[in-house]
Amino acid sequence: MPTKLTQLLEIKYPVIQAPMFLVSNVDMVKAAMDCGIAGCIPALNYRTLDELKVAIRELNAAKPKYGAFGFNLIVNKSNVKFKSQLDVICELGCDFIITSLGSPEVTIKEAHKAGIKVFCDVVDLNYAKKVESLGADAIIAVNNEAGGHRGQLSPQALIQELDQHCNIPIISAGGVGTKTDIEKILSYGASGVSVGSIFIASEEAGVTQEYKQACVDYGKNDIVMTKRISGTPCTVINTPYVQRIGTDQTWLESVLNKNKALKKWVKMIRFAIGMNATKNAATKATYKTVWVAGPSIEHSNKILPVKEIVRRLVC
Secondary structure: OOOHHHHHHOOOOOEEEOOOOOOOOHHHHHHHHHOOOEEEEEHHHOOOHHHHHHHHHHHHHHOOOOOEEEEEEEOOOOOOOHHHHHHHHHHHOOOEEEEEOOOOHHHHHHHHHOOOEEEEEEOOHHHHHHHHHOOOOEEEEEOOOOOEOOOOOOHHHHHHHHHHHOOOOEEEEOOOOOHHHHHHHHHOOOOEEEEOHHHOOEOOOOOOHHHHHHHHHOOHHHEEEEOOOOOOOEEEEOOHHHHHHOOOOOHHHHHHOOOHHHHHHHHHHHHHHHHHHHHHHHHOOOOOOOOEOOHHHHHOOOOEOHHHHHHHHHO
16 A cells, blocks of 8 residues: 555555554554554653663564654644653654644654654644644645544545645545455545544553443444543543533533633643543543544454554555
């Protein structure tokens, strides 16, 4: 499957194993690289810079001829670790960085000095043109079938609009669970795909067996949008707990969000509470099952090793 993405990262197949908060880890990415695709981990999955350094060194040592790895950086002010994480990544090296939630200008400048490519999350043409003008190497086009925080446009509409107006490669994020899906996405004008949710139900994923099994037991019709995690709409599995607490903000949050002076602080508090609930559900036994996932879990019918999931995607 030669595309601009395979050329850019020197990989066999135009697939990135998407960075997933709490889920992605070194074992997953090493397995992905061994299969000829790229893997990515959120830098925030590591509590300390020393832990991040260990991960980078291990991935560099394990990197095969046709494989690539990178890290996802939250580049807005909510991530107080951003600059130090960027410094460590640039110092030790990787193949690419994916930026989210903010201006990638500093990341692009520093990463390019270190020979690292930068791909930027976008949900519309306006932001895509901005990151292209800043020197991004590719666009991660987040559509309305993505897991977690997703865009508003369908894969076809978003890709075709970006393809018509942008000159850098487009990597589609959302709605891919089979080889047929990849072929369809490429036909719209994308150079590759970022695939996340189907890898949650992998043997290597760093979450509980209950979370993995939920991605097998539930399907696309069980995915709902909630504002109870970060204050911004996010897709989760509609477990009994999610049904009980509801998916909208509380009446108090609704009132406070109308106050410009308080809105930022309300969102920060909601984000902290929601992320803690998500972490607990993903990493320990709890009745508070807030499991983030996208509709492509429809294609997860068994907990499998990463290599088998990749094989089903590309063969």
